[in-house]
Amino acid sequence: MEIKVEKLINEQKQKTVSLITLEKRLKKRLGDEVSPWFYKELANAILALEEKDIIEPFKNAKTYSRDARIKEKYKKKKALMVDEKTLKQELLTSFHQNISVSYYLKHLEEYHDMKEKVKMISEFLKGCYENMPYLSVNERSYEIFEEEKFLASKEGKKLLANLKLSLETLYCYETYEPFFHIGIARTKNENILIVENKDTYFSIKKLFLENIHSWDNIKFSMIIYGEGNKITRSYEYLDELGVPDVNIYYFGDFDREGIAIYHRLQKISERSVKIVKSFYLRMFNERKNKPAKDQYWNKEAIKNFFKENKFRDEKIMKDYLAAGKYVPQEAVNIEILRRMADGATKTL
The missing domain is CATH 3.40.1360 (Dna Topoisomerase Vi A Subunit; Chain: A, domain 2)
Structure with missing residues (x-):
């Protein structure tokens, strides 16, 4: 998310960044990929860019209605270029052998947004052993990410597909809501x-x-x-x-x-x-x-x-x-x- 937000900010000519306008542009760019945690991720990205001195809030700006941690208006200070070489090196050398990195080598922006979760999966795989007990998908999701519904979500399923992993690889099984x-x-x-x-x-x-x-x-x-x-x-x-x-x-x-x-x-x-x-x-x-x-x-x-x-x-x-x-x-x-x-x- 951070890379996408940064790109949108850098693309605009105006120095003033309106969160309401940015939100609309970002949703349009994401299309069907808007996640349930969209506003939280957007706020995290804004805070990260603020910490890197890329943007700063206007002094009298109102609090953003969707997340009280950020403001409605910011001003651009400088542009940050993604270190693609570092990201590629990280993909090629840092993760468990069962993780396929081919997709993210071609989509570095997406990898930048998801790399913390990729790292969590990699650490889990490094700790796996033969005849490891199976858990339900929500139980395993909570163990790996501390988010019990992530693996079963659209975003979680996409992450596993991008890494060419399955629930079986993570020693978990899908559960179904029963009916009468x-x-x-x-x-x-x-x-x-x-x-x-x-x-x-x-x-x-x-x-x-x-x-x-x-x-x-x-x-x-x-x-x-x-x-x-x-x-x-x-x-x-x-x-x-x-x-x-x-x-x-x-x-x-x-x-x-x-x-x-x-x-x-x-x-x-x-x-x-x-x-x-x-x-x-x-x-x-x-x-x-x-x-x-x-x-x-x-x-x-x-x-x-x-x-x-x-x-x-x-x-x-x-x-x-x-x-x-x-x-x-x-x-x-x-x-x-x-x-x-x-x-x-x-x-x-």
Whole structure:
């Protein structure tokens, strides 16, 4: 971070450095690589440049709202050139043999920002031994960095990839957030139904226990309680359960967020994910005149939902969503589900 901040400061012609402007320029340059610790890292970089006499704060400058350690305005004093030769020498001679330095030899700025963490990993590897006990990823992360969530973060995963290391190399394993479910899929091409809300999950679970588990000629061998958006974090628990390449079906609320969850699930899944179309048709038919909800309009999610699933009343359904209206999946209650099941002849 320090090198990037220094470069941006050196690139500008003005002697006055506005932290608000610098923050915007830095975020734009980082793009998707903005870390959860962005403001802390920015403040650390500013303090480092101040200590090196590169910049100094204006006497009457206000405190920066994101970090009280620094000010909103600084003035440039002199430019600092990165000693690339020293950084290359450090990369080539200082680290454990299992660490690949080829990436950082070509990206010295990134290495400068991450070198303390690279050193920590190297020191850990030097202390490893045969049959070393495995820890969970967060436990190992805390041991190495004193930051329990770093290794599992986007930034941590990128660092390991750049060094060509794996969790296995660090003697740790990934953990998965579990979900509630009934049944299990053991063979390929079986079908799993993910249900967004608790009551509907329990209704379908009750039917499942009554040996009612087929709708639209789709026989489900496993029902999962998605727990709203939590399923996007717990989805990989399927791998922990040893579930093979199966067909995933989703049933959620007919609203902007329910469709967005379905879309997120599709993006993270390597398995096929579809909706149970008849559930959505029936749900929409059961709509009431409920007050609108203020939910985010995910344009891509809405577009893909209707592109993949053709509905006769598509325009009416789109307008309904555009107005912020919604139908909870509880509208399709247990008795409706019972009547909709394949082979159903009566309501019990």
